[in-house]
Amino acid sequence: MIIDAVRNNAEWCQAMCHAHGHPGTFGPRAWTNGRRTPLYYPDGVTLTEDATAADVLAGIDRTTPGASVKDSFARLDLTAEGFRLLFEASWIHRPAGLPAPAATGDWRPVRTPEELAAWALAWSGDDADEAALFRPELLADPATTIVAGYAADGRILGGAVLSRSAGVTGVSNLFATGDTDPSATWAGALATAPADRPVVGYESGDDLPPALSAGFEEIGPLRVWLGA
Structure with a gap:
């Protein structure tokens, strides 16, 4: 896996x-x-x-x-x-077929450039330069689904990127805003992912325990190196 x-x-x-x-x-x-x-x-x-x-x-x-x-x-x-x-x-890795935890809010795919811009600002903590990373071209990629959770008043509670590849769905860029519990964000992201496919990704530090609580297991280490 x-x-x-x-x-x-x-x-x-x-x-x-x-x-x-x-x-x-x-x-x-x-x-x-x-x-x-x-x-x-x-x-x-x-x-x-x-x-x-x-x-x-x-x-x-x-x-x-x-x-x-x-x-x-x-x-x-x-x-x-x-x-x-x-x-x-x-x-x-989270096996296929596990029930998703109960999600809070209205979780759905981001469809328009305007929705993506709002999602990216929420992801970046209102840093416009970092938000510019997520370009509208991503919305045309059939393997990429950007999802957001919305409160009743329209506020973004959190979001994630779902990436489909052969046999699995990847989760990345998961975030929670304000006082939203990261576990609630995992629940929302998993609610929008296909239940019949394993879900994969990577996490570290304080971001790892909420993923494990959502049914993931650790399957191996990775490192990121930075050049001088």
């Missing part, structure tokens, strides 16, 4: 880069992008356990500081290449 989670996440990175006009390339052992990727997105992702540093570094732009690599199996040491460990996380 970890292979499915890794591939799903790489395909979401590809979707985000495509929305910004410069998609990357899938190789046998790594996904890479020869142009600097959007904010928070890796320049390279290992796709297999036997991927080497050369597999992922050869295809990315290292001419300026800030290149990043998602070491999907936590097997690389990139310190000799001038990278430092940015963070560690756990891949997570």
Whole structure:
């Protein structure tokens, strides 16, 4: 299942880069992008356990500081290449068929550029520069569904991105606003995901326990490296 989670996440990175006009390339052992990727997105992702540093570094732009690599199996040491460990996380998996927790609010897909702009501002904490990451082109991607939960007065309670790939649905960019409990956001996101497909993603730190409480299990470690 970890292979499915890794591939799903790489395909979401590809979707985000495509929305910004410069998609990357899938190789046998790594996904890479020869142009600097959007904010928070890796320049390279290992796709297999036997991927080497050369597999992922050869295809990315290292001419300026800030290149990043998602070491999907936590097997690389990139310190000799001038990278430092940015963070560690756990891949997570929720089996198909589990009932979704009861959701609070009205959870539904974001359909219009105006709805997406409001979602992105809520996701970013009203930071317009960060909100610009989510471009309207994402709404045309058949594998991507951006979902939001709305209170009765129209306020956004939280949201997430659902990414469909072969056999699984990925969850990323999950957020809760104000005093919304993260567990409620997981419940809402899962309520909008297909019940007959496993759900995958990754989380770390304080964001991991709510996912585990929603029925996920940890299936393996990952690391993200940042170049100097």
